[in-house]
Amino acid sequence: MVIESPRSIYIHIPFCSHKCHYCDFTAYVVGGQPVDEYLDALDEEMAWTVQETPPETIDTIFIGGGTPTVLDVKQMERLLRSIRRYFPNWSDQMEYTVEANPGTTEKEKLAVMMAGGVNRISFGAQTFRSDLLSNIGRVHSVADIGQSVETARQVGIDNISLDLMFGLPQQSVADMEEAIREGLALKPEHFSVYSLKVEEGTVFHTKLLQGKLPLPSEEDELMMYQLTRERLQTAGYSQYEVSNFAHPGKESRHNATYWKNNAYYGLGAGAHGYTRGVRHVNVKGVGEYIRRCAKGRPIAETLDVSRMEAMENEMILGLRLAEGVQEAHFYDRFGIPLDGVFGKVLTQLQNKNLLENEMGRWFLTEKGLLFGNDVFSAFLGEGIDHGVGR
Incomplete structure (x- = not known):
């Protein structure tokens, strides 16, 4: 990745x-x-x-x-x-x-x-x-x-x-x-x-x-x-x-x-960030934030994003966009074909007229736009684990 x-x-x-x-x-x-x-x-x-x-x-x-x-x-x-x-x-x-x-x-x-x-x-x-x-x-x-x-x-x-x-x-x-x-x-x-x-x-x-x-x-x-x-x-x-x-x-x-599931700095009390494959959230309280910053980064929690989780996020977030998710981009980012990971769920959603595929681009249909949460949740835990782990 x-x-x-x-x-x-x-x-x-x-x-x-x-x-x-x-x-x-x-x-x-x-x-x-x-x-x-x-x-x-x-x-x-x-x-x-x-x-x-x-x-x-x-x-x-x-x-x-x-x-x-x-x-x-x-x-x-x-x-x-x-x-x-x-x-x-x-x-x-x-x-x-x-x-x-x-x-x-x-x-x-x-x-x-x-x-x-x-x-x-x-x-x-x-x-x-x-x-x-x-x-x-x-x-x-x-x-x-x-x-x-x-x-x-x-x-x-x-x-x-x-x-x-x-x-x-x-x-x-x-x-x-x-x-x-x-x-x-x-x-x-x-x-x-x-x-x-x-x-x-x-x-x-x-x-x-x-x-x-x-x-x-x-x-x-x-x-x-x-x-x-x-x-x-x-x-x-x-x-x-x-x-x-x-x-x-x-x-x-x-x-x-x-x-597009890209990296970003997150600064300030309660801010979330995503760098080097790790998500973090800062402490929320203003006083605690001020005290922590005097000694180092004010991080309350970190989460190493596994490859599988990153692939799920790629679909859940990317399908919010009208441009959808490109199979070629998915392969470039993760080194594995999109249908090799989510082929089953993609077929199910396509058969329900919630997703459409056009020249290797997956995107929400008109119906899918109205039931977006159902589409997004369908990718959670549905990927085929090719030894990449969570």
Whole structure:
């Protein structure tokens, strides 16, 4: 199996102005948090990391959260400067994304971001109905969404992504149609559109257990997804991944790192990384993260990814993409034919009209797109073990 050096970086800023009711990420309300000490620790983690795994040319950087744009101007400038110091070699086609909540991106901060190399912003719009925003714990207004997009374009950041959600409590199909219409009016280059997943430990999970979470029916949720696909594709956005749509050439190259099962650095509290065939997750607590970074890398857990697991991940992640999985690429990466490992499950899924094969390229059918989780789970434990082990 080919072991790649990372060409992508994920950096986690675990602070928010307010934690959303559906969020199970490593995120803490910023008030009273040691933000500057956290940035000190992040700088230390970068130093430890590049010493252990020296960087090559970097193609993508993604700063996520939390809400990275809760950092003030000086903190943002400092963070971007640290990143450039430890990862100085960038490709000519560098994609540099920062996640942002509408209303947290004043012009001065955006100008600092652009000067630091940021050329793409992902705004968490989620919905364009004020009461729905409030119900899910968002603190921005509908007006903030358009204003933030406009301000970003004013400073010269011309690659904008909008996040939308469907399947929200009390959300109707008409609400989703309105959200798409309002989103299209802002002319972003990219949309990420996700269904709500109620995760343990969230406010929504507690309400669900109490019978106080009025979710749409499965039929309505499916209609919202199909409506999203229809409207966005009609408007010129290609569905290049199960939940992502873009104008040609504006697909998220950083997220493709994950879907293509490639290596990436993961930095920050609770961040995940994948380097040299090993996945790791950092400690989550801010205080513990700061303490650990003073002595070394703040890793809570590591997992050696076996060859078989890597092959399963190749299928589960790769089939999320419209381009699917190429037999030739699979062979180049693992040195074994795809059908020699997953021939049985591929045939079963093809017979069920969930997968299609075209010139050595396996991809989801229209039916498979709607039952993607069933397709992905089918590969777990189904590979023929040619003495490679797990």
